[in-house]
Amino acid sequence: MVCSVDALASEAGVAVLRAGGSAADGGVATSAVLAVTTQHLCGMGGDLFALVHEGSGPPAVLNASGRAGSGADPDRLRAEGATSMPPLFDVRSAPVPGCVDGWLALHERFGRLPLGEVLAPAIAYADDGFPASGLMADLVALVADLPEAADYTGAGPVRAGTTIRRPGLARSLRAIVERGRDGWYGGEFGEGLLAVGGGEYEPQDLLQPLAEWVKALGVRAWGHDVWTVPPNSQGYLTLAGAWIAEGLDLPADPDDPGWAHLLVEAARAAAHDRLDVLSEDADGEALVAPGRLAPRRAAVSPDRAARWSDEAYGAGDTIHLAVVDGDRMGVSLIQSNAAGWGAHVVVPGVRVFLHNRGIGFSLEQGHPAEYRPGRRPPSTLSPALVTRPDGALHTVLGTMGGDSQPQILLQLLARLLAIGEGPARAVAAGRFVLTGAGGGFATWNEGGDVRVDIEGQAPDGWAEGLAGRGHRVQRFGPYDHHFGHAHVISVAGDHLAGATDPRSRNGLAVGY
Secondary structure, eight states, rough: EEEEEOOOHHHHHHHHHHHOOOHHHHHHHHHHHHHOOOTTOOOTSEEEHHHHHHEESOOOOEEEEEOOOOOOHHHEEEEEEEESOOOSSSSSGOOOOOHHHHHHHHHHHOSSSSSHHHHHHHHHHHHHHHHHHHHHHHGGGGGTTTTGGHHHHHTTTTTTOOOOOOOHHHHHHHHHHHHGGTTTTSSSHHHHHHHTTTTTTOGGGGSSSSOOOEEEEEETTTTTTEEOOOOTTTTTTHHHHHHHTTTSOOSSSSSHHHHHHHHHHHHHHHHTTHHOOOOOTTHHHHHHHHHHHHHHHHHHHHHSSSOOSSHHOOOOOHHHHHEOOOOOOOOEEEEEEEEEETTSSSTTTEEOOOOGGGGSOSSSOTTTTTOOOOOOOOOOOOOOEEEEESSSSEEEEEEEEEHHHHHHHHHHHIIIISSSOHHHHHSSSSOOOEEEEEEOOOTTTTOOOOOEEEOOOTHHHHHHHHHTTEEEEEETTOOGGGGGEEEEEEEEEEEEEEEEOOGSOEEEEEOO
């Protein structure tokens, strides 16, 4: 089974599975098609994280996130008057993209089919064209004035169904098949990246592979082991929130406002100090240690919203895809531009948009996540995977959503593991997300002082119940893009149960 935000990508992934490919092959095929068809959410100019479960025990974890170039200079940005990383039209917020290195690492370790067969669907869509989705058509106007956006603007206005072709990307995909990473980082893309960088990158920045296999980070919650990527990912927040929530008296009925309140409080307790503690050097195991989290759990009240400060406890855009093959290898893969079309900087020729994941860096002098050469920024990307007590695969899951990813995953885990809902019901259910004054990438700028946004199809009593407990609440429409695009596949006895998110408008869960 494959679940993704785009029907063409899901169908390509399951076709690779039918041809004898592994879940890793299916994940790379799906991700590559998404890089062609959903550049408004992700692409080869961004980063990638993945969890791969094979057999039993902890998953293998891949961190293919990029590093700032050799020309990174925080003093220059501070001298320009900047207090935070520039989100748009500035290459300094684009670390060297790790997506392609991630594909190659996944395929090398877990692939079964030749790389050319795995990338063939993406090459075909780039060459022959694909129909623009409704969401893409809505968002093309944001980049229509960029000279290298001609893949989308060269043939006139883009509407849902308009055929889009990407010949530069097709050339680059073929070069990767023929020459491996050198066909990308040492080819047309690499040359273009150095040119648009204007000194931000040096040739040596493109020589060292960006994909690394790292130790999985996990906790036990609701009788299962929940796994994620360690820092620089914010995935530890999913684990911390689940550990805190498991020890609270969650109502059995998720329509109960108390259910939403306690999960909101678990998320706030876990994350209010995220900006102070998250960097690539952070100790993930220490961040989810019971000794650190127990005082936060103890401070949660069923009747009122806590004030999260030091005294309180004593001390986007993105895509996710899920794949499970017939051998029950599971892949939870997330790939991102950070925000929409990324930095709105395009590498000429290949016409790939660069991500702006560098907005996660700090410009505070001496901060552990300070923008500096060779550093990875804190990342909102936080895929997850669940195993049973015997180590067998239970679920692969993940979502887009910037800072809200761990909050969405916490709600899905509570539904799947604590009350036993199936993937379809859990994914479609109304959600909350926490929002700060600065939007989706600035939730925790004021610590735990956040607004609770509630989706339109959430239970009617949530808004009143949360407001009565002291939360600031805002209602949105049903199935709103603001509440993420989550995908889930669970192993349910002798079959798979999966769901893609209706909020994505074009997704597909497909199996055979």
